[in-house]
Amino acid sequence: MVDVDLSQLPFTLLDDEGRDHIRRGIDLAYFDRDEIILESGQAGEFVFLIHKGEVAEIDPTLPSSTSRIGHYTAGDLFGAISILNGKSRYRFKAEQECLCYLLPKALFQQLCRQYPDFSNFFRQSLTHKARLLTEKRAEGGVTMAGFMLAKVSECMREPLLMSAATDIASAVKQLNESHADSLLVETQDTLGIVTKTDLLNALVLDGHAITSSVDEIAHFNLVTAAPDQYLFEVLVLMTRHKVARVVVLEQNALKGVVELTDVLSYFSSRSYVVSLQVEQANSLEALSVASQRTPELVKALMAQGVKLRFAMDLLAALNGRIMSKAWDFTINERYHEQSCMMVMGSEGRGEQILKTDQDNGLILADDTQWPELASHMQTLTDTLIQLGYPPCPGNIMVSNPEWVATVTQWKGNIAKWARERDGDSLMKLAIMLDAHAVAGNPSLLESVRDELFERCSGDELLLSYFARTALRFSTPLTLFGSLKKPQHGIDIKKGGIFPIVHGVRTMALERSIKATSTFDRLDALAADGRLDRRFADDLGEALALFSELRLKQQLSTLETAADAKEANSQNSSRANRVVVQNLSSLERDLLREAMHIVKDFKQRLSHRYHLEYS
Amino acid sequence: MRLLDRHMTLFSGSLRTLLRRESDRRRCADSPYAWLFQPYMGEELVSLACTVTPTQSSPVISLAAVVLSQQQVHTSRAFVITLSSAKPPDSASLRRHHLLCEAGAVLTSNSDNLGALVEFIGNRPIVGWQLEQRLGALNALLSKRLNFALPNAQVDVAKLHQRQLRRLHPEVEAPSNFAQALACWQVPAMAVQSVLGEATASALLYIRLQRIMAQTA
Numbered sequence: 001m002v003d004v005d006l007s008q009l010p011f012t013l014l015d016d017e018g019r020d021h022i023r024r025g026i027d028l029a030y031f032d033r034d035e036i037i038l039e040s041g042q043a044g045e046f047v048f049l050i051h052k053g054e055v056a057e058i059d060p061t062l063p064s065s066t067s068r069i070g071h072y073t074a075g076d077l078f079g080a081i082s083i084l085n086g087k088s089r090y091r092f093k094a095e096q097e098c099l100c101y102l103l104p105k106a107l108f109q110q111l112c113r114q115y116p117d118f119s120n121f122f123r124q125s126l127t128h129k130a131r132l133l134t135e136k137r138a139e140g141g142v143t144m145a146g147f148m149l150a151k152v153s154e155c156m157r158e159p160l161l162m163s164a165a166t167d168i169a170s171a172v173k174q175l176n177e178s179h180a181d182s183l184l185v186e187t188q189d190t191l192g193i194v195t196k197t198d199l200l201n202a203l204v205l206d207g208h209a210i211t212s213s214v215d216e217i218a219h220f221n222l223v224t225a226a227p228d229q230y231l232f233e234v235l236v237l238m239t240r241h242k243v244a245r246v247v248v249l250e251q252n253a254l255k256g257v258v259e260l261t262d263v264l265s266y267f268s269s270r271s272y273v274v275s276l277q278v279e280q281a282n283s284l285e286a287l288s289v290a291s292q293r294t295p296e297l298v299k300a301l302m303a304q305g306v307k308l309r310f311a312m313d314l315l316a317a318l319n320g321r322i323m324s325k326a327w328d329f330t331i332n333e334r335y336h337e338q339s340c341m342m343v344m345g346s347e348g349r350g351e352q353i354l355k356t357d358q359d360n361g362l363i364l365a366d367d368t369q370w371p372e373l374a375s376h377m378q379t380l381t382d383t384l385i386q387l388g389y390p391p392c393p394g395n396i397m398v399s400n401p402e403w404v405a406t407v408t409q410w411k412g413n414i415a416k417w418a419r420e421r422d423g424d425s426l427m428k429l430a431i432m433l434d435a436h437a438v439a440g441n442p443s444l445l446e447s448v449r450d451e452l453f454e455r456c457s458g459d460e461l462l463l464s465y466f467a468r469t470a471l472r473f474s475t476p477l478t479l480f481g482s483l484k485k486p487q488h489g490i491d492i493k494k495g496g497i498f499p500i501v502h503g504v505r506t507m508a509l510e511r512s513i514k515a516t517s518t519f520d521r522l523d524a525l526a527a528d529g530r531l532d533r534r535f536a537d538d539l540g541e542a543l544a545l546f547s548e549l550r551l552k553q554q555l556s557t558l559e560t561a562a563d564a565k566e567a568n569s570q571n572s573s574r575a576n577r578v579v580v581q582n583l584s585s586l587e588r589d590l591l592r593e594a595m596h597i598v599k600d601f602k603q604r605l606s607h608r609y610h611l612e613y614s
Numbered sequence: 615m616r617l618l619d620r621h622m623t624l625f626s627g628s629l630r631t632l633l634r635r636e637s638d639r640r641r642c643a644d645s646p647y648a649w650l651f652q653p654y655m656g657e658e659l660v661s662l663a664c665t666v667t668p669t670q671s672s673p674v675i676s677l678a679a680v681v682l683s684q685q686q687v688h689t690s691r692a693f694v695i696t697l698s699s700a701k702p703p704d705s706a707s708l709r710r711h712h713l714l715c716e717a718g719a720v721l722t723s724n725s726d727n728l729g730a731l732v733e734f735i736g737n738r739p740i741v742g743w744q745l746e747q748r749l750g751a752l753n754a755l756l757s758k759r760l761n762f763a764l765p766n767a768q769v770d771v772a773k774l775h776q777r778q779l780r781r782l783h784p785e786v787e788a789p790s791n792f793a794q795a796l797a798c799w800q801v802p803a804m805a806v807q808s809v810l811g812e813a814t815a816s817a818l819l820y821i822r823l824q825r826i827m828a829q830t831a
Contacts, residue, residue: 028687028814030821052802099802099818102686 010121025107031094038092044082046102053098153227156256164215192218316350327439338365340444348434357392361403363444453512467609470502489577496546542594638762654737661817666751672699678809682817697723739767
């Protein structure tokens with residue numbers, strides 16, 4: 001019997017007898033470099049299990065730059081699908097000298113008959129692969145399902161434009177005639193919008209006469225979109241600006257109006273209505289119900305294959321609205337102007353997908369009188385816990401007096417942290433850099449952040465200390481540039497996400513870039529010339545891939561741990577671990593490429609910030 | 615080049631082995647084994663690995679034979695046996711030997727079992743690491759029971775390895791062991807402690823060396 005490692009999928013689906021069958025029945029074959037192992041169209045005679053070497057899967061019908069569709073290394077299987085299909089669709093070529101085990105067709109088919117699980121494994125991977133390939137071939141490589149590709153132009157209404165002098169009576173008449181819900185007016189080259197609700201309010205509450213002109217009651221702070229934007233982005237805009245209508249402009253020319261009802265009828269699956277529920281919630285209970293549904297929304301979006309960045313945007317907008325509502329419910333309105341609640345960490349960067357710990361703080365205007373501050377903040381934290389945001393283990397929360405301070409105090413803290421440069425101070429600086437205002441008066445945060453940039457962006461020594469953290473965890477690649485494959489998985493947060501996020505954060509600090517999202521920072525850095533566009537895009541793609549893999553892991557642990565809440569703390573560390581062996585070879589390929597990008601980025605960082613000897 | 619190599623191996627060996635082979639052939643002309651002395655015209659070879667433990671009466675021999683072609687090693691058609699004399703003299707040493715070699719069924723070294731072995735090998739050339747030393751005991755046994763030693767052409771991968779090393783570095787002197795040779799040509803050592811593993815590994819080493827020679831020729 002041959003000694004072959006059968007401890008991996010799919011062989012674990014067999015029993016000992018089945019594995020013995022394989023050991024008895026396999027042969028070995030040696031292939032030279034560039035030798036074609038299986039030609040497209042050729043009938044599959046063997047299942048190949050690579051013992052050593054690398055094999056490329058090539059679609060000969062594609063141009064050479066894109067023809068390489070798969071990559072297999074030691075431990076991978078190929079050729080099974082060729083047997084199931086009768087012939088091979090693609091060409092398999094040895095990229096290095098290869099030593100493969102050959103499992104003959106007859107034996108493979110016999111095993112498939114005897115072990116349905118084993119057979120299903122290959123049939124599933126066939127459909128999985130087909131799906132991946134169609135997605136990959138979809139235009140522009142964007143992985144979005146059909147409805148997500150809907151553009152604004154497909155869903156917009158004819159605008160009803162009236163002259164500024166039109167009186168309310170004739171406006172109502174025209175609205176009824178054209179079955180419209182809102183009208184646009186133009187005065188002095190600016191567009192304004194009047195909704196039916198505005199007309200009602202004007203007549204009943206504000207006591208306007210029916211002869212008064214519509215431009216008196218029009219709103220001129222319009223939310224606009226371009227016709228070629230995704231409908232999805234419009235939904236994000238509506239959520240963020242709390243409006244139900246978005247005006248479509250193309251190079252300043254009016255094209256149409258998109259209404260919330262139209263968007264919702266497009267996204268009629270109930271999951272997408274979460275944002276509407278959040279808007280309509282007028283009690284904590286209702287808000288909590290809506291808030292609990294966000295994981296469902298995430299799952300639905302992922303199932304539809306929505307690009308992660310859009311999902312992140314929507315979720316960040318939603319979380320922002322939920323927190324801001326919670327703030328409105330708990331904090332008396334007279335304090336709103338003198339204080340600013342900020343979220344930090346991944347929430348601040350808008351890279352949160354599932355709810356994690358609350359990282360938040362409060363900035364007060366210098367002369368605030370707020371006697372019950374502590375108890376109010378405790379209530380706010382408790383409310384957020386009730387809404388499904390677990391408390392922060394590091395106690396970075398508004399209920400902690402350390403994270404509640406006046407503008408001057410904050411500025412003093414920043415100066416102190418920048419001077420001290422120890423681990424704790426650097427961490428706090430990093431946290432502040434990602435801060436994003438969600439409620440209250442955002443200008444308070446802006447002045448604090450201005451101070452932060454002023455103190456830190458020119459300080460080379462501080463930047464160097466700051467950047468060093470990005471190199472703290474090693475990239476999980478082997479000496480030869482392939483992925484490490486430990487049994488317990490590689491930590492994707494430490495190995496991939498953290499170096500990108502922190503490195504980009506450092507560069508943004510150096511250039512005083514105010515954006516807080518890593519993607520936006522990358523865009524800004526590319527526009528600034530600090531990074532070349534291609535590399536910035538690559539980094540963004542790599543980050544998106546890592547986040548996606550992590551999210552998948554999190555969603556799956558969420559499912560398994562739904563009934564056992566105690567297991568949550570253990571799961572949170574496991575959620576970052578990706579077991580390479582469980583990935584498809586395409587995913588593994590992507591992951592390896594992404595890790596190489598991280599490695600490259602780290603090298604650039606250490607060169608720029610002189611970290612070679614640290 | 616490959617052809618030349620084959621003829622080199624066919625005519626290698628001492629005059630004594632040539633003469634012995636010829637006399638064996640004549641003696642077996644009428645036996646059922648006569649065909650084994652015919653020259654082999656096919657593409658296949660047989661990789662052989664053999665471990666011998668001497669005991670007081672007769673040695674215990676574990677043996678694996680694997681058919682290979684220029685590209686494939688047919689491990690599924692491997693022939694693995696342990697031969698010992700009719701009454702196992704020392705079951706402890708037999709068991710230890712068996713564990714060590716991970717060989718197949720234990721059979722008595724009678725003419726039937728030996729016949730099956732030579733039938734399997736046929737007249738195909740034999741490939742192996744340091745063949746002459748390893749096959750001594752087997753050949754003795756064969757001569758005793760079947761009246762002839764293995765007549766097949768033999769390719770000693772140890773010699774091929776040394777020759778290839780000398781081609782690359784003329785000064786090379788130290789003879790290397792099997793594991794070093796495998797590492798030298800980056801052939802994965804698959805369970806070399808078992809006879810089948812050794813046979814497979816020497817088959818792979820042979821294929822590998824053939825390719826290298828074809829490239830450098």
